[in-house]
Amino acid sequence: MQYHLNGFKPGNYQVSDEAREPALPPPLLDLPKAVDVLIVGCGPAGLALARQLADFADIKTCIVEQKPGPMLFGQADGISCRTMEIMEAFNSSERLVKEAYPLHQNAFWEPDAQNPQRIKRAHKVADARLGLSEFTHGVVNQARLHDILLDGMAHSVTHLVPHYNRRLLELTVDRDLTQDLQAYPITAIFERNDAGQSSKVETIQARYVVGCDGARSAVRKCLGIELQGDSANKAWGVMDVLLVTDFPDIRVKSFIQSKDHGAVMVVPREGGYLVRLYVELDLLGKDQRASQLELGVDDLIARAQRIMNPYQLAVKEVAWWSIYEVGQRVAERFDDVPAGSPGDLIPRAFVAGDACHTHSPKGGWGLNTSLPDTFNLGWKLAAVLRGKSHPKLLRTYAAERRKVAFMLIDADREMSALVATRPSAGKDAASAKTGTAEIEHFIARQNGFIAGTSIGYDESWLCAGHRHQALADGLPVGQRFRSAQAVRVADGCPVPLGHLNKADGRWRIFIFGDARSPLDAASKSARLIAFLADAETSPVRQYTPAGADIDSVIDVYAVFQQQDLAIEQMPDFLWPAKGKYGLRDYEKVFQTNETYDVFEQYGVDRAQGCMVVVRPDQHIANLLPLDDHAALSRFFEAFMLK
Incomplete structure (x- = not known):
């Protein structure tokens, strides 16, 4: 695509230069009195978080921005491969690929x-x-990335739109209420700074708050968190x-x-x-x-x-x-839990993006580190708020993303010194x-x-199975699930497996079958499928609410080596009846062939196969032998709630 020939014009690049106009900000409405999650800042971190939470009708989210409307001229421009993958999880990668250079x-x-x-x-x-x-x-105006995220929010089930023209005056956390998960310990006071009602003060209560308000973050300052570094x-x-x-x-x-x-x-x-x-x-x-x-x-x-x-x-x-x-700095903490506190304290306030790591923009890492920050945090907030996971899940945000921030600072310091010609x-x-x-x-x-x-998370109860890495050495535990194509059994269509990992809060289990046919009831693949479908200790059975679709919490896919398979031969669990009409899902079973051999690309042991557990943020959480059913159950028992 070509545009800007006769001058730069912001707006939707799908519209010709002559007709393109910037999108108008939404009408100014009063802030709600109480919300589940308050997001401060409409940068890439804030919008990525809002985009995730907007898809949950049972979570009330509010996102607030000091500026008068959406960004028109972008500071960041680089869109990394990983950010593109995340945008695919939002079903939006095609627009970015088409528009980016x-x-x-x-x-x-x-x-x-x-x-x-x-x-x-x-x-x-x-x-x-x-x-x-x-x-x-690729390279594209940061404002276009914002536009795509805003469009997804507006067309979600909650029709979420930002509240612009709000300046944060004060934010407090009631320490007596932070461990009561039903309480609203966050109080935020905002001043309207629009021409019509400037100086009007609004107060909002929240169960959680996330400061995505940039390097001079007011949320960070209110929480008493310092930036440390050069x-x-x-x-x-x-x-x-x-x-x-x-x-x-x-x-x-x-x-x-x-x-x-x-x-x-x-x-x-x-x-x-x-x-x-x-x-x-x-x-x-x-x-x-x-x-x-x-x-x-x-x-x-x-x-x-x-x-x-x-x-x-x-x-x-x-x-x-x-x-x-x-300058390169990292926040001393990424949440409101004081250093040295007991390990079971649950955080209620967080900082993300430039609010917790600052650096030069030359490496293109700002947007591409900020957006994954909240892609990590968003599913965890949703899981806790919806009662699906233990609240200790929220402690892992700081542990996982602060390590990445230090990697970023080290890389940026080296890059800045190399690019410059003067000391x-x-x-x-x-x-x-x-x-x-x-x-x-x-x-x-x-x-x-x-x-x-290559960014990965360290071994923990949320990232396990490292000792079985040899079963699939091309899928490193802790790193994101790399996409490769397999052939769908039902219709022969090649499908990128990575595209199955959508940003919908669900876990995925990928079964890579062993050398024996899954039609053989004695094969490891068949026994694992039977366990997931029927056993009392099956994580699918334990954590799926009564009356919900079988894949509403944990979505299971199977990839087999055998060529003589047909969908009607598969167990019902792999093509389940779903929805109010009980329609069959034909898109869960895959096979390899000479052209699309994911076993080769992923380095999967063909004799033994394996199962790969993928988190809602696309990172690999566990890698296990097909017959280690007990370890699979123990993994989910560490944090899931029945």
Whole structure:
């Protein structure tokens, strides 16, 4: 798709440039008096959480934003492979794939050895993230991601829309009520800042609150949570521009280092014409902020032109620009449970996204770490609120995501030092790395983290089965369930198995059959299916409410090696009758063939098979032998409620 030819225009990219208009904010309505979950902030973390919770009719959610309406100009632009996978869980990946600009190459430019005042391409390589996912890392205005999430919220069963123009004045947590899960210990006071009713104060009670309100989070400050780490010491400029240039790699992600004037990173934007430039600026003095540099967009353009000599850059329009500081910090806590508290205390307030980790935007990790933060938290809140899981589940959010935040900070610190041509504060010039080869090596080494596909959670009662990893070495426990195609038995249709893991709060069990046919009642596959269907200790039977569909809590799929299978031969459990009419579900049984061999792709032991338990956030929770029924029951008993 191409757009922005005659100037940048925000809005729905499915509409032509000439007709596109930004979406209007919803009408201003009074805040509800009491809710189950209060979300503060309409960034990617807040909207991803709201998008999840909007699908549960029995959960009352409110999302509040200080700005007057939806985002029009995005700060973030990169959409990682893992974020694309999460958007597929919301049934929205197709729109992003169509609109985003895919990144297939990286180019590296350095001072020309023959004429150091000019830059010269060192080399160009394929993007290291290719092949890590079915999706390609892409670039699109963050506002479009927001639009898609907002659209899903509005069309959900709860028709959830944000309350804009609200500034948080005060947030308190009643410590005497936090362990009473039916209580509303959160009190939040907001001030309306719209033209019509400015200064009007509203109060809302909540059972849980999640602060997704950015690096200067008011929620974090109200909870008394500090950011810890390095303060800003380096300034960069960023601008989205429409320009005419003879620079040959303007449509390729490029790392450019000059001899004397600093560095530029080029990121081609969606639509074929828009380009983002990150421009290296100067060191900041102690306690100095980037805003004190008194630089404007013309200064950024002039600096970029000097760095990219001998190529010409004629900027025709600047869609958005900013100057930011590079600093890496992580919140001391991700929830309201004080350090050193008993392990059974249940948190009621959380921070997510930039509210709990801050860093530079050059790696594209802000949005792509923030959105998975609340993708981790959302299903846990829903499970506890709906009485399906023990509230101790909420303690795992901080344990799992704070580790990722530290990985992010370490990667960003290294990336920031490599991209810059000048040393950071406290380092001498001799320690500055100036070769783009170092950047390339870093990208290759960190490609799984950059893509988000290698991020995994440590062994715990929520991530188990590591000792059986050899049964499927291509499906690491703790990491996300990687998608691969298998053939549906009922109709011969190839289906990406990863797409079965939707963001609907359900658990999944994937049965990868052993060498014996599932039609043989003595096979491990057949015995496991019989156990899940009929045994008193079956987690499917124990946790499915009476009268509900058999897959309403735990959804079971089977993938077999045998080629001579037919759907009518399968046990009823694998093509169950569902819904008010008792319609059969024909989409739970799969087989492999020479073209689509997931046993090969997943490294599944063909003789023994295995079962893989997948969490509602698509991460692998357990990997077990087909005949270890007792271990499967024990796993769910650790946190599920009957």
